[in-house]
Amino acid sequence: SQQGEEDPQALSIQEGENATMNCSYKTSINNLQWYRQNSGRGLVHLILIRSNEREKHSGRLRVTLDTSKKSSSLLITASRAADTASYFCATVTPKAGGTSYGKLTFGQGTILTVHP
Amino acid sequence: EPEVTQTPSHQVTQMGQEVILRCVPISNHLYFYWYRQILGQKVEFLVSFYNNEISEKSEIFDDQFSVERPDGSNFTLKIRSTKLEDSAMYFCASRGTQGSNQPQHFGDGTRLSIL
Numbered sequence: 001s002q003q004g005e006e007d008p009q010a011l012s013i014q015e016g017e018n019a020t021m022n023c024s025y026k027t028s029i030n031n032l033q034w035y036r037q038n039s040g041r042g043l044v045h046l047i048l049i050r051s052n053e054r055e056k057h058s059g060r061l062r063v064t065l066d067t068s069k070k071s072s073s074l075l076i077t078a079s080r081a082a083d084t085a086s087y088f089c090a091t092v093t094p095k096a097g098g099t100s101y102g103k104l105t106f107g108q109g110t111i112l113t114v115h116p
Numbered sequence: 117e118p119e120v121t122q123t124p125s126h127q128v129t130q131m132g133q134e135v136i137l138r139c140v141p142i143s144n145h146l147y148f149y150w151y152r153q154i155l156g157q158k159v160e161f162l163v164s165f166y167n168n169e170i171s172e173k174s175e176i177f178d179d180q181f182s183v184e185r186p187d188g189s190n191f192t193l194k195i196r197s198t199k200l201e202d203s204a205m206y207f208c209a210s211r212g213t214q215g216s217n218q219p220q221h222f223g224d225g226t227r228l229s230i231l
Contacts, residue, residue, distance in 0.1 A: 031217050042120075042207055043159070045219035088159065092217075101171040102147060102211055104220060106159040 006107045019076040021110040023089030030092040037086045118142045122223035137193045139208030147211040152204040
């Protein structure tokens with residue numbers, strides 16, 4: 001598999017339920033970021049977790065990072081119809097012998113549909 | 117809140133023509149990026165730009181592509197001779213100066229359609 005693989009590819013839930021999306025990656029990282037993309041729009045940054053962090057919260061979002069398993073999860077609690085979007089994880093990897101300029105490597109994304 | 121703006125939102129061009137995609141990054145940001153997303157595929161990195169030069173580029177970013185920051189505000193991506201496979205959404209992003217542990221801010225993209 002490639003760097004930044006999310007699963008599931010699609011997730012359909014009812015409003016009020018929690019949504020969990022997972023991401024796996026292959027190489028060492030500086031950080032892992034989650035982005036949301038509404039249909040036809042740009043990417044909106046949700047949360048960044050550094051390689052030395054294990055968990056981070058932002059509002060209804062909770063992100064975990066397990067560097068030993070090279071995996072991360074994004075939990076959206078009490079989902080709303082407005083959370084319907086594609087969610088992508090993206091990694092920044094250290095550059096051997098040089099400066100990382102922050103290039104993001106994206107996964108395929110999870111399409112989340114929240115039904116009212 | 118400051119945002120990254122991209123123009124045009126949709127560009128239709130004949131194969132073989134040159135196209136310039138424009139971006140205005142967030143004003144105090146110093147790192148700039150172009151990404152593309154072919155329909156139904158993942159977002160792919162094209163190029164990063166810092167201190168008035170390319171800092172990193174992908175295999176996609178061949179001699180047909182170039183970037184420029186012609187003034188203090190604009191950041192452009194030029195494709196010299198477009199191919200059908202260049203059809204995609206092109207996203208510009210910028211980042212602040214506090215190291216790579218800072219998020220990138222994306223524009224809404226330009227949809228490029230090559231006929």
